[in-house]
Amino acid sequence: MELDKIHNVFFIGIGGIGMSALARYFNNAGKNVAGYDKTPTHLTGELQAEGIAVHFEDKTELIEPAFFDKENTLVVITPAVPKNHMQWNYFLQNGFTVKKRAEVLGIITKGTFSFAVAGTHGKTTTSSILGHILHHSGVDVTAFLGGVVENYNSNLIGKGKSVTVAEADEFDRSFLHLHPNIACITSMDADHLDIYGDTASIEASFVEFADKVQDKNNLFVAAGLPLQGVTVGVEKGEFSAQNVRIENGWYVFDAVTPTQTITGLRFGLPGRHNLSNAMLAFAMANTYGVAAEDIARALESFKGVRRRFSYQLKKEKLVYIDDYAHHPTEIDAVYQAVNELYPDKKVLAVFQPHLYSRTRDFAEGFAKSLSQFKNIVLLDIYPARELPIEGVTSQWLLDMMDNPAKKLVTKEQLPDLLKQTDAQVVITIGAGDIGEMVPEIKKILNEKV
DSSP states (O other), rough: OOGGGOOEEEEETTSEEEEHHHEEEEEEETTEEEEEEESSHHHHHHHHTTTTTOSOOOOOOGGGGGGGGGEEEEEEOTSOOOOOOHHHHHHHHOEEOOOOOEHHHHHHHHHHHHEEOSSSSHHHHHHHHHOOOHTTOOOEEEEEEEEEEEETEEEEEEEESSSSEEEOOGGGGGGGGGOOOOOEOOOOOOHHHHHSSHHHHHHHHHHHHTOOOOOGEEEEETTTTTSSSSEEEEESSSEEEEEEEETTTTTEEEEEOOOOOOEEEEEEEOOOHHHHHHHHHHHHHHHHHHOHHHHHHHHHHHOOOOTTSSSEEEESSSSSEEEOOOOOHHHHHHHHHHHHHTTTSSSEEEEBBBBBHHHHHHHHHHHHHTTSSSSEEOOOOBBOOOOOOOOHHHHHHHHOOOOOOOOOTTTTTHHHHHHHHOOSSSEEEEEEEGGGHHHHHHHHHHHOO
């Protein structure tokens, strides 16, 4: 399929984080872009402000006439769209070109020098750091990201034609559509068991992705993963962060590569997992040919990704952090970072579980990870694309947790609880619509101080 010859691009599920990056890409390229999503969000509002038409009802009559030109229209869908979606079925039944987001990303990246960042955790932060390093260092790059980067207030970095950075999503085996020249794998934990069934199938899928990189000197793997490639890590690996310390809230460290050591690098994102992500981005950019000194400058100027340990308030008496973590391993990483930064402060964590199936599949892991926080509040499970599963509720998860200071509240009750808390550090955690509550929570906590 030749994207140059397509003028209209219609997105079903345009408000998704990966979908909206593609929408922005085509809009920047001068295409006529519009789309549907189930509900208005902060992100759909940003797309509308950029001139992209978005509607929120599944009716074919809301589609603008230009998009009914079959020869000149591409329809992009997300795997989360239900099979009975009327607009999707209209396009299918009438012979339109309909492609998954991952397929379109595969087409775009095939004609470029392509970086792909895979892993069950850390891929958004790693690909964002990499995109920033390349753009900051003058590379002709476009980076498609699964999060909004604070430096650019966008999930799309650059307008380059020759180099692409893509987040390689394992959900629905999407990453197998990509054609990476250089790739990394950040982690390989069990997740998406609703798609894969078991851990062995997930690992097999990552091995298949790794095999897409012919030259294993261009495949970077987090130290400890059972894959052939160049190892990267904190205090271990062929590329490694050594002599790590914290100075005024910054990580300061030395980057050791197979050929040189660069001393005194500064990086502002908390948590050892983020330092590992930074080193993976460093290794890929350095192997591509970006000078170590340029990478060091880019790392210091990287401000982070929205909803990834994102500081909403940072005052002497009260800190508010928001994070997208939705898997036990990610919650452990948030806890480690908070504990390292605020060892003597009273911390309140608010968690919204994401998906009934994930809550069921990792219930013991969630209970253990969440119990580490001395004060923990659970919200009801956010269903996303799923129907309820009998017996799988937040109350069921709460009952498993070994923690005397645990509570279950509704979203409606949360504001009152936050008005009364004496916690000095508040963290909201989860991949559901808790992200939409952040401005209200920030306002409540700001008024307290």
